[in-house]
Amino acid sequence: MPGLKDVKDKIAGVKKTAQITKAMNMVASAKLRGAQDKMESFRPYAEKFAGTMGELSAGMEDANLPLMEIRDVKTVEIVIVTSDRGLCGSFNSNIIKTVEKLVKQYESEGKSVSIVTVGKKGTQAFKKSGKLRKAYNDIMGTFQIFNAREISHDITEAFLKGESDQVDIVYGKFHSVAAQKPEREELLPIKPVEGEENSAQEQSGATGSYIYEPDPNEIMEVLLPLYLNVQVYHAMLEVGASEHAARMTAMDNATNACKDMIDELTQLYNKARQAAVTGELMDIVGGAAALKG
Amino acid sequence: MAQIHLEVVTPTGPVISDDVDIVTAPGVGGEFGVLANHAPFLSTIKTGTLSFKKDKQVKYLMVSGGFSEVSNNKITFLVESAEFGKDIDVNRAMMAKERAEKRLAQAQQAAESLNRVRAEAALQRAMARLRAAEMARS
Numbered sequence A: 001m002p003g004l005k006d007v008k009d010k011i012a013g014v015k016k017t018a019q020i021t022k023a024m025n026m027v028a029s030a031k032l033r034g035a036q037d038k039m040e041s042f043r044p045y046a047e048k049f050a051g052t053m054g055e056l057s058a059g060m061e062d063a064n065l066p067l068m069e070i071r072d073v074k075t076v077e078i079v080i081v082t083s084d085r086g087l088c089g090s091f092n093s094n095i096i097k098t099v100e101k102l103v104k105q106y107e108s109e110g111k112s113v114s115i116v117t118v119g120k121k122g123t124q125a126f127k128k129s130g131k132l133r134k135a136y137n138d139i140m141g142t143f144q145i146f147n148a149r150e151i152s153h154d155i156t157e158a159f160l161k162g163e164s165d166q167v168d169i170v171y172g173k174f175h176s177v178a179a180q181k182p183e184r185e186e187l188l189p190i191k192p193v194e195g196e197e198n199s200a201q202e203q204s205g206a207t208g209s210y211i212y213e214p215d216p217n218e219i220m221e222v223l224l225p226l227y228l229n230v231q232v233y234h235a236m237l238e239v240g241a242s243e244h245a246a247r248m249t250a251m252d253n254a255t256n257a258c259k260d261m262i263d264e265l266t267q268l269y270n271k272a273r274q275a276a277v278t279g280e281l282m283d284i285v286g287g288a289a290a291l292k293g
Numbered sequence B: 001m002a003q004i005h006l007e008v009v010t011p012t013g014p015v016i017s018d019d020v021d022i023v024t025a026p027g028v029g030g031e032f033g034v035l036a037n038h039a040p041f042l043s044t045i046k047t048g049t050l051s052f053k054k055d056k057q058v059k060y061l062m063v064s065g066g067f068s069e070v071s072n073n074k075i076t077f078l079v080e081s082a083e084f085g086k087d088i089d090v091n092r093a094m095m096a097k098e099r100a101e102k103r104l105a106q107a108q109q110a111a112e113s114l115n116r117v118r119a120e121a122a123l124q125r126a127m128a129r130l131r132a133a134e135m136a137r138s
Helices: A004-058 A091-108 A120-129 A145-161 A199-204 A216-292 B090-110 B113-137
Strands: A075-081 A112-118 A132-136 A166-174 A180-188 A211-213 B004-010 B013-020 B022-027 B030-034 B041-045 B048-054 B057-070 B074-084
Touching: A004 A216, A004 B004, A004 B013, A004 B057, A004 B074, A075 A091, A075 A120, A075 A145, A075 A216, A091 A112, A091 A120, A091 A166, A091 A180, A091 A216, A112 A120, A112 A145, A120 A132, A132 A145, A145 A166, A145 A180, A145 A216, A145 B074, A166 A216, A180 A216, A216 B041, A216 B057, B004 B022, B013 B048, B013 B074, B022 B041, B022 B057, B048 B113, B057 B113, B074 B113, B090 B113
Parallel strands: A075 A112, A075 A166, A112 A132, A211 B041, B004 B074
Antiparallel strands: A166 A180, B004 B013, B022 B030, B022 B048, B041 B057, B048 B057, B057 B074
């Protein structure tokens, strides 16, 4: 039986932990709202962009654009977007596991892999693998579109130099507050967007009667790098929201676990106290009986 | 006067959505103006100053990198950043300009193509900001 004081100290300790996890939960939920707002304000831009891309690429099958060039794949570059901080459940480790599987798969196909990480957790995981080409750390908290631009510049450069023949991005997609899953997408070469029904054309009733300045090919050359920015930025936004959602859930679980533990410990404490009281009573009664006798 | 609907959208959200008289924008092939009922038109936008007129008042925006689409009496700009001239912090833009000039000089010596491109882009943005701020004040 542990001493009364020990149990009391332990209860106080667990209570403090619960306070911290609860605070973290609330901070995460506030930050999640911010991240979701950020995603929300990005949506109109992304949607319009995709619409125009679809419309443009529909009419240009034979365009010879370097960013769309499909080559024999010898080297695959994987861009991994994780959070900078831990304490968010299995969110980061799920992404890392997905990447590890992917690396094994590519290597079994005889392709070599290089890795670019965004977010400290991914960097830590792949630092020793010898595949890490570049790491972007400590930007997940306050990133903006220019951070995404820097990253996409860098991977484009490598692709154009022939250092990589295919670029994948793996990130934690935000499905809902309760569910975030690792997602893999191909960034480069850019695939033509399937000819979606274009809303702008439908509205105006005009089909393909746009005046282009400069010509569509040149517009594409400007648009493709921007499109890449959009995709990288999108992945970062998803991870930003997912991270906070995952932390919210993890911290909620931790708070609940603390509560259970406190309940158990309190029972233990009461039992110990009861035992002590009983022991004392026995002493007193025993003493009284001895005096009488 | 017939009006055209102007929308400027950036990754951080819409900047403006309003009916205006005329829009002037920095196209890659030179500056162009768009009035109401313009034919469908698609052009890339370079870093520069966008202006529009409404109620006899001209307003200026700094825009960088993107494209514009005209259709159905509506002009949409999808740009990476957009700021109203009157909101621009001139001191900050000045500092950014100096910084970019320094970086450009360094990059030219070292002949690093990527850094040069970046420094040039930064310089252009800073100069467009200054111009937009200046025009908004005058």
